[in-house]
Amino acid sequence: MLTLGFSGLDRSMALKRAILGDGWHREQRIVQGLDSAAALVDETGVLAAAAQERYDGVKGTGHFPKDAIDACLRIAGVSMRDVDMVAHGFRYEPSPVWRLDHLSTRWYEQVYAQEVQREIFRAHYPADLADPRIVHVRHHEAHAASSYYLSGFDEALVVVADGMGEQESLSVFEGRGAALRRCATFPIMSSLGILYSVFTHYLGFQAGMDEYKVMGLAPYGDRDRHRAALDEFVQLKPDGDFAIPLLSANKSPLERETHQGVLRLLEERLGPAREPDSDLTSHHMDVAAALQATLERTLLHVLGEHRRRTGLRRLCMAGGVALNCTANGVVLRSGLFDEVFIQPAAGDDGSALGAALYALRQERPAPPTSMRMPYWGDGPTDAEVDAALRDLGPGFESSRYAGEQLIPEVIGLIERGATVALCQGRMEFGPRALGNRSILADPRSPTMRAHLNTVVKQREEFRPFAPAVPVEDAATYFDIAPGTESAYRHMLTVTGVRPPFQDRLPAVTHVDGSARVQVVERDSAPLFWGLLREMGHRTGLPVLVNTSFNLRGQPIVRTAVDAVATFARSTLDALVIGDVLVRRVDVGLAGTERAEPDGDSGVAAGAGSGRTQ
Template sequence: LFCDHHMSHAASAFFASPFDEAAVLTIDGVGEWTTTTMGHATGNWNGNGENKIDLFWEQRFPHSIGLLYSAFTAFLGFEVNEGEYKVMGMSPYGEPNYVDQVKKLITIHSDGSFSLNMDYFAYHYSAHHSFNGRFTSLFGEPRVHNSDFFTARSAPHRAGETEAVRRNQYYADVAASIQVVTEEAMIAMANALYERTKSKRLVMAGGVALNSVGNFKVLQQTPFEEIYIQPAAGDDGGALGAALWAYHIVLGQPRKMVMQHTYYGQDYTDDEIRAFLDSTGAAYECFEDDDALLDRVVEEIINQKVIGLFQGRFEWGPRALGNRSILADPRRAEMKDIVNTKIKFREPFRPFAPVVPVECAAEYFEFPGVETSWPARFMLMVSPVKPDKMDAAKATTHEGGTGRLQTIDRDTNPRYYELVRRFGEATGVPILMNTSFNLRGEPIVSSPANAWWTFTNSGIDWLMIGRYLVGKPS
């Protein structure tokens, strides 16, 4: 029994969504020989309807939006299939001054299809290089991997380093340009898909569906009214898609499940956590009263301490959504630099996510319908911050005045929700800064041992793990 790559993407998105029918868009690097598909899906809920996914159009290798973006990822000094989100984070520091040059590499057609000019690329014949000499003749020398990236806007105190600022600003402008062209391609495909299906609902999957800036543009600039993006939209969601395809299409079983959260990983009991902490000799405080623990953690955050949060089942997919997270006060802009450089040990231009109770999101973000948005639950859209709220959460407002928000509700994650709510009650700002509980280059922690290692090898001040609070020697 074989489910091909893009069908697994499509099934992972549609059969996890709440929709009874939807247009389907999958965009990635390449799977088998396909790079993009468009289609339409219907579902059988409780014996009504038909489980069916019709992928009626495809783009084949070597023409690929994902591989185009990856070529620029490599050019900008990041690792392919790992650093694409860094390009997206770099792009707001630049201006899209090189869109015309990027468009020498890609033609976007009126029917939503696209073609690449393969004269500039090497990935279709090389296992080691994404682009060739003609590419560098057009865009110049690639950025050196791991070189220090800063601009006059991201590091005004280094504005005197004029040559480095000039060089880095060029790379930021290139990042902004490929981001704009990628968004244009996504919007063109979505508009063409709407014209073909006339559906008001869209499901998306594939690695390009993790481009949260582009996702918001698709929502805002196409006729689609609702979008669902399966949170493990990349290849990590393939196994889910294949299983759902087999269950619903091959076996014809009716739909029952909507993926409303990502907490499907392993859980650890309080006894297991205590046993591990005892084995390390760590000093910890045990809270029988959860309210007392939450109040204490909120107090520490207000006192500018950084918290490692480890609770419940770990998240499935690439985002830390409150069970394996690092939390901090977003009100001070310098908290971004503290967590980036002293705790995560990562590039200082990288943004952090604002987590906000769903009922408060519309007050802070220019995101129509945010209260019912599924991608906002999974941190899969970047929205403008309202102008009068720009200074409320400076550490999570990225360059250009946006935030890759996560909305939360009490039912989905009660303790996480209460931390944010109580922080808002105490400070007037119902937002916390959230980033994944890991150090640069490492996976998100999954076990108490992982959490302890990351806690002790970073500047995190407190570890909230289960019902225990672990500090560091003063």
């Protein structure tokens, strides 16, 4: 049964701009329905999935995902007329809450209502679909399905935490066999996702976009300095309950749109908010640290109670909060659960996948299957690669290599300090580059993190980078218990770098000795795995820096044209696209002076690992 899922709330941003008018640019992303995406599934599994931002170039877009839908159909070799059912990852129902004030009414009538979203779909596919084939799935049920039905677990506790669904911010489900049953919910006024986003705004970053920056900043701060204030803001109660009275500070409809009431209270208790792009001080680091600690405590409080109630020893997580890699690591190491699975597109892009899976399993019940890597998007053909390279212009040389001959050439460049981009196979689904659209570099260099942040990626200096390591070697270099390697497959969990290697891996070791690890398996990513193994043979450390192949403000590259154009305007030293290695020849190797395999250990304290929504 061919089922298409899509996420996003088209018209949401347009209505937000109409409500706020000019002068509220940072608040315009305080809105629901961003990260629109599409996914196509059937009884055999996931056929295709992609985020709309990779097609229209607008990061986190909420526009109707027409391009992503068309791509999924094209990848699967079908048309819309072949689709049996379409599922949307929201199900807003008529309710008195939409009559509480004029803004609530506008939101429901112009954006949220099911008939509005069906009208938008039919406007894009007018001749291809009849009404009975469109279904609406509650947002948290879509998130839950996206994780549980791909976990491979025969039973699990499933926890969804984000900004909000339709009327809830955290939901707990029991997954047993083919069935998902909701057993607890928390209201919007107890939203951990909204809490984290408001603090993101307070700290001068973009709410709904930059929460992962706060997570990366937190290890630099003192987690206890603002503990008293955070304990006021987030109150843990008996039986796994909690409340966030801070969020009740928004009194008027406009304050609910901008969180100005909450921000005023934060300034009263914590001092002035940081202006965007101003210096980051120890105060800001301490606030980030206190927030992160509170998130972790609250999650463990909820998870511990529901593990006790249900007796379930496996956990699935989804929703934007499940993109907080540091909290995920705390949960995994807590010992509450024997196994933890987080679907890699845990944010709202993944609700497209979950809506499709939920709708399919309602019609055709079946127990979960185990996913591997989310390589579900577009992949460049040889002809597309050749065409893109013809437009590269002077200053570059290209060489084609057969089979594994490419591997020593690439690692030779990296060993000498080069930064190398990869565009291989089908694009990853979700926010992480997992080896198919990645930038690789030498983790032994004490200056590589700063070089990647300031010169290549053009982003904040404190931002961390992830290490990739073959699954066979993961436990040697990182605090990963044998048998738990699969939890690190999708770069969603932070753990410790083992002390003997922290100084030897400064580019991926965060200030607190942690790293956001990706383990790589040969059968899933043979080229990437081969590069890591070759790095190990040459240097004794089978580890590479892995960061997404994009530049500041740009989504991760998708096509061969995107990859070549981004490489050409960047300072990257080389590009591996298909079986072709492209190098710059107009300048010397940019990274030669950066390659310092055994750099000063004092530099490691400033190096980095580490998006909660």
